[in-house]
Amino acid sequence: MAVLPILEFEDTIVETVAANPVVVIIGETGSGKSTQLSQILHRRGYSKKGMIAVTQPRRVAAVSVARRVAQELGVRLGDEVGYTIRFEDRSSDITRIKYLTDGCLLRESLSSMDLNKYSVIILDEAHERSLNTDILLGLVKRLVSLRGSNLKLYSKERPTNYIESSLKTVLDIHTKEQPGDILIFMTGKDDIEKMIKKLEERIMELEEGSCMDAVVLPLHGSLPPEMQVRVFSPPPPNCRRIIVATNIAETSLTVDGVVYVVDSGYVKQRQYNPSTGMYSLDVVQISRVQADQRAGRAGRTQPGKCYRLYPYKTYLEEFLDATIPEIQRSSLAGTVLYLKSLDLPDLDILRFDFLDRPSRESLEDALRQLYLIDAIDEDGVITQIGRKMSELPLEPSLSRTLIEANELGCLFEALTVAAMLSAEISVNSARSKGDPRKRKKPISPLPDGSGFGDHIQLLQVYESWDRAGFTADWCIDHDIQVRGMMFAKDVHKQLRQIMHKMAKDPAEVDLAPKRRRREEDYRKLRRALCKGYGNQLAERMLHHNGYRSIGFRSQLLQVHPSSVLKGDEDGVLPDYVVYHELIATPHPFMRNVCSVEMAWAVPILRKLEKLDVNKLSGASDVRKEVTGVADEVNISNKEVSVEKDVGDKIRAARERYLARKGNKS
Numbered sequence: 001m002a003v004l005p006i007l008e009f010e011d012t013i014v015e016t017v018a019a020n021p022v023v024v025i026i027g028e029t030g031s032g033k034s035t036q037l038s039q040i041l042h043r044r045g046y047s048k049k050g051m052i053a054v055t056q057p058r059r060v061a062a063v064s065v066a067r068r069v070a071q072e073l074g075v076r077l078g079d080e081v082g083y084t085i086r087f088e089d090r091s092s093d094i095t096r097i098k099y100l101t102d103g104c105l106l107r108e109s110l111s112s113m114d115l116n117k118y119s120v121i122i123l124d125e126a127h128e129r130s131l132n133t134d135i136l137l138g139l140v141k142r143l144v145s146l147r148g149s150n151l152k153l154y155s156k157e158r159p160t161n162y163i164e165s166s167l168k169t170v171l172d173i174h175t176k177e178q179p180g181d182i183l184i185f186m187t188g189k190d191d192i193e194k195m196i197k198k199l200e201e202r203i204m205e206l207e208e209g210s211c212m213d214a215v216v217l218p219l220h221g222s223l224p225p226e227m228q229v230r231v232f233s234p235p236p237p238n239c240r241r242i243i244v245a246t247n248i249a250e251t252s253l254t255v256d257g258v259v260y261v262v263d264s265g266y267v268k269q270r271q272y273n274p275s276t277g278m279y280s281l282d283v284v285q286i287s288r289v290q291a292d293q294r295a296g297r298a299g300r301t302q303p304g305k306c307y308r309l310y311p312y313k314t315y316l317e318e319f320l321d322a323t324i325p326e327i328q329r330s331s332l333a334g335t336v337l338y339l340k341s342l343d344l345p346d347l348d349i350l351r352f353d354f355l356d357r358p359s360r361e362s363l364e365d366a367l368r369q370l371y372l373i374d375a376i377d378e379d380g381v382i383t384q385i386g387r388k389m390s391e392l393p394l395e396p397s398l399s400r401t402l403i404e405a406n407e408l409g410c411l412f413e414a415l416t417v418a419a420m421l422s423a424e425i426s427v428n429s430a431r432s433k434g435d436p437r438k439r440k441k442p443i444s445p446l447p448d449g450s451g452f453g454d455h456i457q458l459l460q461v462y463e464s465w466d467r468a469g470f471t472a473d474w475c476i477d478h479d480i481q482v483r484g485m486m487f488a489k490d491v492h493k494q495l496r497q498i499m500h501k502m503a504k505d506p507a508e509v510d511l512a513p514k515r516r517r518r519e520e521d522y523r524k525l526r527r528a529l530c531k532g533y534g535n536q537l538a539e540r541m542l543h544h545n546g547y548r549s550i551g552f553r554s555q556l557l558q559v560h561p562s563s564v565l566k567g568d569e570d571g572v573l574p575d576y577v578v579y580h581e582l583i584a585t586p587h588p589f590m591r592n593v594c595s596v597e598m599a600w601a602v603p604i605l606r607k608l609e610k611l612d613v614n615k616l617s618g619a620s621d622v623r624k625e626v627t628g629v630a631d632e633v634n635i636s637n638k639e640v641s642v643e644k645d646v647g648d649k650i651r652a653a654r655e656r657y658l659a660r661k662g663n664k665s
Contacts, residue, residue, distance in 0.1 A: 004032030006040075013037070014044050017120075021144050023154055029296030030254055034065050034124055037154065038097045039073065041120055047096035050119035055102040057130035058248060059085040060221055060228070066090075066099035086393055087494045102132035103393075106139075110341060110390060114143065122154040125251050127289055129325030129356065135335055137355045139342075162264035163191060165309045167198050170242060173260050173307070174203070175211045180259025180302070181241040183249060185294055187268040187283050192218045192244045199242060212238050219245035219255070224483055231255060247286075250293040261298040263291065265310040271329040273584075274365035276555060277536070279331075280584035287320045325356045332358060332366040333396045337375055340382040340618075341390040349380075350617040367616040372535040372607055373400040380616040391502055392495075394418060397580075401532030402499065410524040413459055415495050417525070420458040421580060421592065423488035426562075427461055427480060444477045453565040453577070453594035455529055456522055462488065530596040533578035534604045538590065540575050547577065547590070550605065557582070560589040576601050 006013075006027060016023050027033050038052050046052060056062040066083035075081055082091030084100040091098050102123070109115055121140065126133055166184055173182055186192045199216045219231050232255060235241045243255060247267050267286050272279050286294075291308070298304030308315070327335070336349055350363055370376045375386035375396060382390075389399035398418045405414030427446055447460030461478075465485060468474040475482040530537070538547035538557055547557045559565055559573070560583070567573045580592035 004036055006032040006036045010040050013040060025154060029293055035069050037122055038069060042097055046119050050117050051095060052097045052120045053105060053118045054099045054122040054124055055105050056099060057102055057125050057128055057133060058221060059101055060248065062099045062101050069097060087491055102130060102136055106132050106135060106338060107393060127322065129323055131326040131330050131335060134325055134327040134355050138353060162266055162309060163195055166195065166262050166264050169262050169307050170199065171202055174214055177260065179212060179240060181243065181257045182260045183255065183258045183297055184244045184262040185264055186244055186246060187266050188246060189220050189222065192220060195244045212240055214240050214242050216242045219243050219249055221248055249297065250290060258297055259299055259302060259304045261294055261306040263294045263306060263308045272331045274362045278582040278584050278588060285319055287323045288315060289322045291315055291319060327354060328356060328358050332362050333369040336366040337370055337386060337390050337396055340376060341387060348618050364613045367613055368611060369535040370396060371611060371616055372604055373532060376616060378610055378615060380618040388502060392498060397532045401528050404531040405528035408524045408528055410521060410528060413525045414528055415492055416459050416462045417455050419488045419492035419495060420462055422491050423484050425458065425484050425488055427457065443479045446478055449564040450522060451566065452522055452526060454563055454592040455594040457564045526594055526596055527600055529594050530578055530600040536579050537601055537604060538577050538579065540573055555588060557588050557590050559593050560591040563593050565593045
């Protein structure tokens with residue numbers, strides 16, 4: 001194995017770490033930072049004082065890098081070297097180096113605020129500015145001051161039709177250039193599949209013997225393990241690999257043997273709009289940091305070339321310096337709930353010292369969401385329900401649903417729905433793909449949700465698979481991805497275990513599956529869903545073919561065409577529904593929709609009337625202001641002369657105080 005560049009600086013790194021609590025390591029792509037830093041510190045004794053934690057923004061990277069380090073140290077994965085990702089823990093009491101996603105480290109800090117089982121924390125790929133890494137950076141700033149020299153922190157820096165342009169460039173490289181593997185950057189799984197199909201067709205058309213052979217391979221985050229192995233295996237003799245990848249290959253995974261890189265200049269980015277509560281998946285230009293990372297993937301083992309499908313002027317003048325941090329383009333409900341759960345005495349969410357501040361609108365949106373689903377009270381204090389929610393590795397809406405379901409006696413059913421949604425199981429859109437004439441046999445019909453909507457259908461689908469013995473054949477017969485269903489089954493099992501551990505008395509947790517469903521079972525589950533999705537409630541419009549969202553996001557919505565939610569015999573849809581997510585198309589659509597009853601919606605509407613976002617934030621000046629007004633009310637005849645704007649402020653505060661006083665009486 002070639003000596004990696006970082007090893008030349010081992011002494012310098014160790015000396016610097018010894019002298020400083022925080023160190024920034026900057027190095028070229030492929031210099032060995034991800035795999036060697038942990039080993040260097042392990043060799044120099046840092047793992048004797050506690051584990052060395054290395055965070056990764058992606059699950060695939062955490063697993064693959066841990067596997068590589070275990071191999072290099074000659075130990076079994078899960079012993080001295082391990083990893084922890086969502087729903088999977090391959091570490092033990094003897095683990096000294098642990099790779100884990102940044103979200104898992106955040107979750108660990110809930111039970112151990114000072115993270116005292118770690119002697120070193122390496123925040124890998126910090127430049128990607130993932131949401132969890134940004135929160136970690138903010139919290140670790142505080143932690144460094146508390147633990148002083150006992151903790152060491154690291155942070156590692158480091159065309160119109162792009163498919164057709166990439167295709168032409170790759171074929172030119174393949175037919176004219178010297179041996180060496182080719183890495184192509186595409187925006188997502190769909191683009192990768194299109195590119196692979198076109199490449200394979202064009203390569204088959206090449207004259208035999210005109211050039212070396214080629215094998216075309218995908219590389220993306222949802223790739224099955226057996227396909228991942230193919231990507232990292234060397235090609236057969238007289239054959240080159242052509243790897244079509246997402247931005248996961250920029251930094252998280254290194255493929256040896258790549259000599260040529262083709263960079264389209266684009267990336268698919270998920271972005272959240274707090275004013276609409278809507279996510280969109282947009283193809284956007286990469287940043288200059290990303291462009292440099294992609295170029296650095298060429299020529300690890302011999303001189304390489306990077307073919308950029310955009311002018312140098314575009315790189316200089318149009319590309320952003322760095323990627324927009326995820327914290328500035330994500331829903332922050334889970335993040336704010338985590339911060340509230342820490343019980344920091346001086347915490348004001350709207351003034352929290354984020355590394356890159358998200359918009360006030362995004363933070364207010366998160367506070368409203370948490371208030372409407374009972375995670376925080378009207379003063380912004382985390383509730384007992386909120387504390388339970390923060391212990392679950394789910395988005396707040398699903399965490400709240402599980403807690404309510406346990407109270408109503410339908411926890412097993414809610415766990416099933418949460419698992420299916422976490423696995424992103426699609427039971428309708430996939431059925432429209434492909435040519436039915438090419439299928440060997442017709443697709444078997446699926447349950448229809450009994451008229452209540454998509455969440456009930458997901459429950460019914462899982463139960464049908466259960467009755468069939470969880471077989472792959474059942475999934476194939478119903479045109480549902482086997483791997484996704486197996487993942488849902490694994491999540492279901494782990495969520496059951498978590499709920500058992502959380503309960504003071506395991507007998508309080510009702511996990512008995514019901515083999516024979518009654519409408520009352522579905523009613524309980526829908527009621528629990530209404531509690532969880534309280535901020536995602538919509539009311540049918542009488543004179544419009546659609547719904548209006550309720551609360552602080554007033555907009556017109558349509559039910560997604562893939563939904564099984566249907567109208568009655570007259571075509572009339574339910575009066576109230578909740579939705580799992582909104583998707584941005586020319587018209588905003590609600591996806592994964594479930595009918596709920598008006599009686600369940602009324603308490604949510606009443607909560608909206610008492611909503612004060614400054615109080616929800618935990619702002620201390622607001623509390624002082626209200627206390628002062630309370631004193632003023634008790635003094636009947638004292639005149640106070642103030643400026644007009646101050647008077648308005650006091651009058652507004654008095655009105656809030658009297659309103660609260662009236663509500664209490």
